[in-house]
Amino acid sequence: MCLATRGLVNSFGNVNAVLTIDSSIVRAIVAHARRDHPDEACGVVAGPLGSDVPTRHIPMDNAARSMTFYEFDSMEYLRVWREMDDRDEEAVVIYHSHTATEAYPSRTDAAIAGWPDAHYLLVSTREPDSEEIRSFRIVDGVVTEEEVNIVDATVKS
Amino acid sequence: MAIEVRVPTILRSYTGGSKVVEGAGESLSALIDDLDAKHNGIKGRLITAEGGLHRFVNIYVNDEDVRFLGALDAKLKDGDSITILPAVAGGALGFAAAAALLGR
Numbered sequence: 001m002c003l004a005t006r007g008l009v010n011s012f013g014n015v016n017a018v019l020t021i022d023s024s025i026v027r028a029i030v031a032h033a034r035r036d037h038p039d040e041a042c043g044v045v046a047g048p049l050g051s052d053v054p055t056r057h058i059p060m061d062n063a064a065r066s067m068t069f070y071e072f073d074s075m076e077y078l079r080v081w082r083e084m085d086d087r088d089e090e091a092v093v094i095y096h097s098h099t100a101t102e103a104y105p106s107r108t109d110a111a112i113a114g115w116p117d118a119h120y121l122l123v124s125t126r127e128p129d130s131e132e133i134r135s136f137r138i139v140d141g142v143v144t145e146e147e148v149n150i151v152d153a154t155v156k157s
Numbered sequence: 158m159a160i161e162v163r164v165p166t167i168l169r170s171y172t173g174g175s176k177v178v179e180g181a182g183e184s185l186s187a188l189i190d191d192l193d194a195k196h197n198g199i200k201g202r203l204i205t206a207e208g209g210l211h212r213f214v215n216i217y218v219n220d221e222d223v224r225f226l227g228a229l230d231a232k233l234k235d236g237d238s239i240t241i242l243p244a245v246a247g248g249a250l251g252f253a254a255a256a257a258l259l260g261r
Contacts, residue, residue, distance in 0.1 A: 040248050040249070042245070064246070064248070065244060066248065066250070067249075068248050068250035069246070069247070069248035069249075069250045070246060070247060070248045071244060071245070071246035072244070072245040074215050074217075074222045074224075074244075075222065076238065077215065077242060077245065078201060078215070078217055078220070078222075078242065079239075081242060096225075096247065096248065098248070098249045099249070100249065101249045105247070106247060106248065106249050106250070108247045108248060108250060109247035109248070111246070112243075112244060112245075112246050114165065114167050114213070114242075114244065114245070115165075115166065115167065115174020115245070116166065117245065119168060122203045130241075140245050143248050157179065
C-alpha cells in the first residue's frame with residue numbers, strides 16, 4: 001500500500017511545486033527500497049531533458065551499504081550520467097530511502113544535495129506495511145516540500 | 158589542445174552558464190588553479206580550506222575517479238576530459254556523524 005503524503009505547497013520561486021510521476025515507477029522505487037531495507041536504497045528516474053517527466057527508473061547501488069547513509073557508487077554514477085547525456089535525458093528524480101525515520105531530508109541530505117533542478121524523492125520504510133513518499137526541491141541547502149501527484153500511464157509499460 | 162572540463166549545473170554560475178570549459182595544467186591541482194583564474198571562486202567549491210579535495214565532489218579524469226589517480230596530484234595531459242559531479246549522498250545519519258564516519 002502506497003501512501004503519498006500531500007505536503008505544504010509553496011509556489012513562490014518554484015513554478016514546479018509538484019512532482020508528477022507514474023504509479024508503476026513509484027511501485028518500482030518502493031520495491032527497491034523494500035528489497036534493500038534495512039539499508040538505505042538510492043537511485044534515479046531519468047526523463048527527457050527539460051520535460052520534468054520522469055520516465056526511466058535506474059536503481060543504483062548504495063556504495064555505503066548503510067542503514068543511515070547512502071552514496072552513489074562513483075563509477076556507476078559516471079556511467080549512468082553519461083548514458084543519460086547520450087540519450088538527451090537528465091535526472092528528473094533522485095531518490096533514497098530512510099529506513100527508521102520519516103521521509104524528510106536530513107540536515108546531511110540538505111547539505112550535500114547538488115542537483116538543484118532535481119526532485120528529491122524520499123521513501124520511508126520504517127513501517128512494515130505502508131510507505132511514506134514525499135518529494136522536495138533542495139537548492140543551496142534550502143528544502144522546499146512539493147506535492148507528489150501519482151498518475152497512471154505517463155509511461156508505456 | 159587543452160583539457161576539457163564538464164561542469165555540473167550547480168557550478169555553472171562560475172562559468173557563465175557554460176556546460177563545458179577548457180583549462181590547462183599538468184596536474185589536477187594546476188588545472189583547478191587555472192580554472193579558478195578564469196572562473197573566480199570555483200576552486201573553493203572543489204577544494205577545502207585545508208587544501209584537500211572536497212569529500213562530496215566527484216572528479217573524473219576520462220573514465221577514472223581521481224581518488225584512484227592520486228587525487229589533486231593526478232597527472233593530466235592535453236586532450237584529457239575532466240568530469241565534475243557533485244556526490245549524491247546523504248541519509249538519516251546526522252551530518253557531523255556522517256562526516257566523522259567518512260573521515261572527512
